[in-house]
Amino acid sequence: MPHSNQGSKWIRPEKRLAIYCRDQFTCAYCSRNGHRRRIGNADGGAILTLDHLVAEGGNGAVNLVTCCRSCNSSRKDQTTRQWFARLRERGIDTLAVRQRIRRLTSRSLDRYRKMAETLDPCFVAELRQRASNSWKEEHIYG
Numbered sequence: 102m103p104h105s106n107q108g109s110k111w112i113r114p115e116k117r118l119a120i121y122c123r124d125q126f127t128c129a130y131c132s133r134n135g136h137r138r139r140i141g142n143a144d145g146g147a148i149l150t151l152d153h154l155v156a157e158g159g160n161g162a163v164n165l166v167t168c169c170r171s172c173n174s175s176r177k178d179q180t181t182r183q184w185f186a187r188l189r190e191r192g193i194d195t196l197a198v199r200q201r202i203r204r205l206t207s208r209s210l211d212r213y214r215k216m217a218e219t220l221d222p223c224f225v226a227e228l229r230q231r232a233s234n235s236w237k238e239e240h241i242y243g
């Protein structure tokens with residue numbers, strides 16, 4: 102039975118969705134989001150994954166942020182310092198990114214777990230389907 106303990110390879114789907122809620126379904130790095138395009142959302146429809154802020158930092162919510170698949174595959178194994186330098190080259194305000202991440206990861210996940218329970222099941226299924234195998238590539242299973 103998988104547990105979402107620190108250092109474990111496992112994360113429960115409920116916890117993933119709670120983190121997506123906390124982060125407003127928005128990539129921590131490039132701000133693309135996973136909401137449907139058809140509600141007039143030009144940046145919507147992103148494939149959402151989770152990214153470890155620090156590679157060996159474990160699967161605690163404080164070390165996980167919502168990340169689009171494009172950013173996740175661009176970052177690969179780069180440290181935060183290396184990755185943020187790349188983002189700056191792309192014109193992204195990494196100071197703002199850093200502040201937003203600090204603000205979001207400092208919040209307790211409890212209220213977002215409750216919020217995740219109220220998500221439209223169709224939306225959740227769509228997120229999952231869109232992500233397809235990407236959730237496995239994060240090296241977090243479940």
Ligand SMILES: [Zn+2]
Pocket residue numbers: 128129130131132133168169170171172173
């Ligand atoms: Zn992104």
